[in-house]
Amino acid sequence: MQALKERILREGKNLGNGILKVDNFINHQVDPHLMYACGAEFARRFASVGATRILTAEISGIAPALMTAMHMHLPVVYARKSKPVTMPDTVYLTVAPSHTKGRMVELIVSPEYLSNGEQVLIIDDFLATGATILGLIRLAQAAGSEVVGVGTLIEKSFEGGREALAHLNVPIESLACITSMDNGEIHFAD
Amino acid sequence: MQALKERILREGKNLGNGILKVDNFINHQVDPHLMYACGAEFARRFASVGATRILTAEISGIAPALMTAMHMHLPVVYARKSKPVTMPDTVYLTVAPSHTKGRMVELIVSPEYLSNGEQVLIIDDFLATGATILGLIRLAQAAGSEVVGVGTLIEKSFEGGREALAHLNVPIESLACITSMDNGEIHFAD
Numbered sequence: 001m002q003a004l005k006e007r008i009l010r011e012g013k014n015l016g017n018g019i020l021k022v023d024n025f026i027n028h029q030v031d032p033h034l035m036y037a038c039g040a041e042f043a044r045r046f047a048s049v050g051a052t053r054i055l056t057a058e059i060s061g062i063a064p065a066l067m068t069a070m071h072m073h074l075p076v077v078y079a080r081k082s083k084p085v086t087m088p089d090t091v092y093l094t095v096a097p098s099h100t101k102g103r104m105v106e107l108i109v110s111p112e113y114l115s116n117g118e119q120v121l122i123i124d125d126f127l128a129t130g131a132t133i134l135g136l137i138r139l140a141q142a143a144g145s146e147v148v149g150v151g152t153l154i155e156k157s158f159e160g161g162r163e164a165l166a167h168l169n170v171p172i173e174s175l176a177c178i179t180s181m182d183n184g185e186i187h188f189a190d
Numbered sequence: 191m192q193a194l195k196e197r198i199l200r201e202g203k204n205l206g207n208g209i210l211k212v213d214n215f216i217n218h219q220v221d222p223h224l225m226y227a228c229g230a231e232f233a234r235r236f237a238s239v240g241a242t243r244i245l246t247a248e249i250s251g252i253a254p255a256l257m258t259a260m261h262m263h264l265p266v267v268y269a270r271k272s273k274p275v276t277m278p279d280t281v282y283l284t285v286a287p288s289h290t291k292g293r294m295v296e297l298i299v300s301p302e303y304l305s306n307g308e309q310v311l312i313i314d315d316f317l318a319t320g321a322t323i324l325g326l327i328r329l330a331q332a333a334g335s336e337v338v339g340v341g342t343l344i345e346k347s348f349e350g351g352r353e354a355l356a357h358l359n360v361p362i363e364s365l366a367c368i369t370s371m372d373n374g375e376i377h378f379a380d
Contacts, residue, residue, distance in 0.1 A: 013276075021276040028277070029267045029303040030252075032260035059248045059268070062220075066253050070222035077219045078249070082291065086203075086211040087218070101272065113219040 001041050001175040004153065005188055007034060014181050018128070018156060026125055026153065027060050038175055039067025042123060042151045045173045046072070049148040051121035053077060055114065055136055057107055064153055065123040074121075077114060079107040079136060088112065092142045096135030099128055107135045109143070116144035127152035127174055130161030137168065154178065157189065191231050191365040194343065195378055197224060204371050208318070208346060216315055216343065220253050228365055229257025232313060232341045235363045236262070239338040241311035243267060245304065245326055247297055254343050255313040264311075267304060269297040269326060278302065282332045286325030289318055297325045299333070306334035317342035317364055320351030327358065344368065347379065 013021040025031040042064070054076040056065035062078050069076035083091060087110050098105045114120070120140045122133055133150055140147050148170055155161065155174030158181070165172055177189040203211040215221040232254070244266040246255035252268050259266035273281060277300050288295045304310070310330045312323055323340055330337050338360055345351065345364030348371070355362055367379040 015276065019275060023276050023300065023302070027274070028270065028300060029265050030256060030259070031265060032256050033263070035256065036260055059252070059270075062249070062252045063256050066220060066222050066225065066256060069220070070226055073223070075219050075221060080218065080249075084217070084291070085209060086205065086213050101274070110213065110218060112213070 001038065003034065003037055004176045007031075008154070008176055009186060012186060014184050014186055016184070018159060018181055020154065020156070020178070020181065020186070022154070026063070030063050035063045035067045038064050038153055039069075039071045041175055042068040042173065043071035046121055046149045046151060046171065049121060049171060050119050051148055052119045053114070053121070053145075054123055055079065055109070055120050055140060056123050057081075057132055057136060061124040064125060068121075068123050068151070072121075075113075077109060079109050079139060081105050081107065083108050092139045094135045094138045094142075096131045098132070099126075107132070107139060109139045111143065114140065114143040114145055118143070118145035119148045120145045121148055122150045123152070125153050127155040127161040127172070128159040130164035133161070134164060149173070156181070191228065193224065193227055194366045197221075198344070198366055199376060202376060204374050204376055206374070208349060208371055210344065210346070210368070210371065210376070212344070216253070217250050225253045225257045228254050228343055229259075229261045231365055232258040232363070233261035236311055236339045236341060236361065239311060239361060240309050241338055242309045243304070243311070243335075244313055245269065245299070245310050245330060246313050247271075247322055247326060251314040254315060258311075258313050258341070262311075265303075267299060269299050269329060271295050271297065273298050282329045284325045284328045284332075286321045288322070297322070297329060299329045301333065304330065304333040304335055308333070308335035309338045310335045311338055312340045314342050315344065317345040317351040317362070318349040320354035323351065324354060339363070346371070
């Protein structure tokens with residue numbers, strides 16, 4: 001998606017070690033019109049997968065997932081990283097390593113909002129190693145739901161996430177695919 | 191706002207001790223069309239305050255703040271509760287008690303996205319004691335910004351948040367104002 005790529009080139013910062021800072025428009029400050037456009041693009045790409053619900057992980061997945069949900073007229077569920085008092089005693093919980101936090105985090109979904117027979121579209125900000133998305137997939141499977149697609153704003157293809165998800169045999173769409181961040185540069189796939 | 195009140199009456203759960211569960215459409219699963227409508231209503235109510243930026247707190251403030259930001263054509267910044275590696279070493283940080291977590295949480299904003307002379311509109315999901323919103327106000331003031339309004343989806347007027355914010359002399363708008371949750375019931379202001 002050209003608008004996202006241009007924004008990354010203009011305002012993204014390559015901090016080294018594969019860390020891309022996009023805090024200016026995705027991860028801390030958010031550009032709502034860019035997110036709206038990204039949501040529309042995801043809705044277009046996943047129009048035919050038959051999704052009944054969108055699943056993401058707090059925190060940075062919420063903005064793109066919400067906008068996608070709006071365009072697809074679906075509810076969106078965000079996995080919590082700690083269990084609030086409003087959740088029932090028994091929940092779906094898995095753990096996944098967090099790239100930016102340098103530790104394991106919990107991903108928790110209430111059975112109230114993810115149940116047997118749902119067709120789940122996963123939307124998140126980054127596809128890097130795929131660890132968070134694999135966690136969301138385990139939650140969906142624990143609930144008896146089927147994952148029908150995975151969409152991320154930015155893919156870092158050199159971290160192997162797409163290969164880690166290949167066994168799912170579902171469409172994997174990223175709106176900007178970065179193939180290399182060596183030498184402080186940012187290179188996109190064609 | 192009638193649509194929000196009706197949704198709370200239909201799907202909200204009074205868990206006792208002043209805890210309102212709205213996980214079905216705000217706090218875990220999100221209804222994007224309801225959030226879109228709430229964002230439009232905030233934009234209408236705050237059209238004349240001269241806001242240049244919207245500030246909220248992760249996690250549950252993100253959805254209403256993002257939709258308000260879209261309608262007002264403004265960037266939105268969400269205060270983080272832990273400092274990611276992408277943030278600069280020096281940040282604005284305050285602590286505030288979390289109602290639903292039963293402990294103090296940190297609220298952190300990078301000086302990159304909140305600076306001197308901004309006119310900040312604060313949007314969040316709940317106005318209860320006002321503790322989180324007072325924390326956001328401290329962050330804005332630390333940055334040399336001025337708070338020009340406070341909007342929340344749901345106010346629990348019996349917890350005193352509005353009084354705690356009165357010294358600001360700015361418009362405080364809630365889209366659904368609950369005056370009592372005694373005896374398992376939910377009563378709204380007229």
